[in-house]
Amino acid sequence: VNATQAIVVRVTRMAKESTLSTLVKLIERAGQAKPQLSLWADKVAAWFVAALLVFAVVIFGVWQWVDPSRAWQIAVAVLVVSCPCALSLATPSALAAATDRLVRQGVLAVQPHVLETLYRTTHVIFDKTGTLTLGRPAVRDIAVFGADDAARCLSLAAAMEASSAHPLAHAIVEAAAKAGGQGGVTVSGIMHTAGQGLEAEAGGLRYRLGSGTFVAEIAGSPAPQAAGGFTPVYLGTEGGWLARFDLADEVRPDAKEVVAHFQSHGKNVILLSGDEEGVTRRVAAELGIATAHGEFLPDQKLAFVQRLQREGAVVAMVGDGINDAAVLKAADVSFAMGSGAALAQTHADTVLLSGRISSVVDAYRAAAQTMAVIRQNLAWATIYNIIAIPAAAVGLLNPWLSGIGMSVSSAVVVINALRLRRIPRVTSASPAGQQVLKAA
Incomplete structure (x- = not known):
């Protein structure tokens, strides 16, 4: 990026x-x-x-x-x-x-067997990032350590990040906008440190926002323990910690409904992801997926699907990235997100041009x-x-x-x-x- x-x-x-x-x-x-x-x-x-x-x-x-x-x-x-x-x-x-x-619903079937194979599917496997999630971070929780409340800390962090184009900065600014703006907070003297965070002044005090080690230099103590499965962004000032923003990839609004639909029709829903195990299991728990595996390399995803097929399963695979191309090709029927990598699209049986994961449900109903x-x-x-x-x-x-x-x-x-x-x-x-x- x-x-x-x-x-x-x-x-x-x-x-x-x-x-x-x-x-x-x-x-x-x-x-x-x-x-x-x-x-x-x-x-x-x-x-x-x-x-x-x-x-x-x-x-x-x-x-x-x-x-x-x-x-x-x-x-x-x-x-x-x-x-x-x-x-x-x-x-x-x-x-x-x-x-x-299906074409009018934004589902482009490029192989002739899609409908008949999808109807016989026994297992539906999803990738995580960009498939079940939107592929962009969002603030999921705010932990407060100082006297200021969460709203004040979020407004201050948003004011510091307002001029940054970093994806994490965008997530904080967007969260503040949803909560009601920056609350009139004005900052000055912003200084960026590549890969660490930024420093600014507000009300005569110096603040830092970024990684734990970066903010610890001004806070004077080690960073508070972060929750597993999240990307932490810390806010601190001279002599103390103020807040920790826990960011994670935002789950698609229709993802839970899609998972529930296939489960209600007797399909085995599985989540395979290259992301760390903790993040993968957190998303799986949020969506109600019982079987989830993280830190899977492309060849491991491929081996997993081929093992299911040898056991008699009919596998549908939904993915979006370059690392999904091989497993999309190997699955009995496959779907690539229209916003995903071109390589994934050319190896998939179906391209979801609508950008909605619920289009897979549309295809199954049509089948x-x-x-x-x-x-x-x-x-x-x-x-x-x-x-x-x-x-x-x-x-x-x-x-x-x-x-x-x-x-x-x-x-x-x-x-x-x-x-x-x-x-x-x-x-x-x-x-x-x-x-x-x-x-x-």
């Missing part, structure tokens, strides 16, 4: 080689491939057509013996009424409608509804053929009625699939999520 100096950037590639262009190429490639369900439907339709042709020849022969004047008419009626359009459309029409819906619609379409196509083919074979349907029946059958399948394009009304979404749905 560059927070202090201007940088010079040299553009070395054309726009057609950009990340966006790469994603577009992935989408085009995915559009040319077929998911397993569609391949299965095509095979069934192929066998169905072969069996139908044999059946039509047999029916023609029977009627040629019974009533030669009707033989050709009935054979044509059998062929027309049993056109495998409904069977062939049952799966791809549902998948196309669901994919269109469940899609599988239900596919079953309905296949059931309808089967029932239709079981009834219509014998009716045509015994002479109850002539060719033009058979054509109408075939067209109605295909239309029913397509209309049923188009129901998937409707985006369900959001009752408990974050403001960002509501904006995405409103835009859609």
Whole structure:
């Protein structure tokens, strides 16, 4: 994170080689491939057509013996009424409608198997930083050691950090703004010490804000013990300690709801992170995740997922960083945050362009509804053929009625699939999520 100096950037590639262009190429490639369900439907339709042709020849022969004047008419009626359009459309029409819906919700599926694999998922694994959390620090707690209250200490710290571009400084200023501003505190003579903190004067007293060792030089005693799982920022003055600000990565507002949703549907939710164990377990406890592992390197994440797969698990992985690229590629179905690293996006099956972690829930709901619609379409196509083919074979349907029946059958399948394009009304979404749905 560059927070202090201007940088010079040299553009070395054309726009057609950009990340966006790469994603577009992935989408085009995915559009040319077929998911397993569609391949299965095509095979069934192929066998169905072969069996139908044999059946039509047999029916023609029977009627040629019974009533030669009707033989050709009935054979044509059998062929027309049993056109495998409904069977062939049952799966791809549902998948196309669901994919269109997800795109409008900010979920970009770049691989054809996403919906059918997500529906079968047994384990959902999340990265922490930038995935379940926003990837930026926030003040989570304030410990006061002096006579001033927490509000006064926060106002003083915010006034000292007002001109700093450091991420921790931004967190303190933002916390003060939410609490009601800087309370009229004015500081002067600000001096920055790189990697340590800053010193300033207010009301005739010198103050320091920063690391424990830096502030201890003016406070005259060792820094108070910091809480585990947090990044501490100390505030002190000549001869004493005033406060400690405990900062931690801010959890996404919709993360807890996402975890609870998958748990309620019988999925095993796991948190894997490269951050220290204490931080990882604190976030896991906050979100209600029972299984959490910290200090995991990329190869350890990969080995963890592969071990689950060898045990028969179907794994969905959600991540955003460069160190997640390998495990995203290895997972049965994977999601990359749209705000994450380009490498992670190009190795994931799905990109969450909306920036909401709850988009994973949107995808799962769409997958469940899609599988239900596919079953309905296949059931309808089967029932239709079981009834219509014998009716045509015994002479109850002539060719033009058979054509109408075939067209109605295909239309029913397509209309049923188009129901998937409707985006369900959001009752408990974050403001960002509501904006995405409103835009859609």
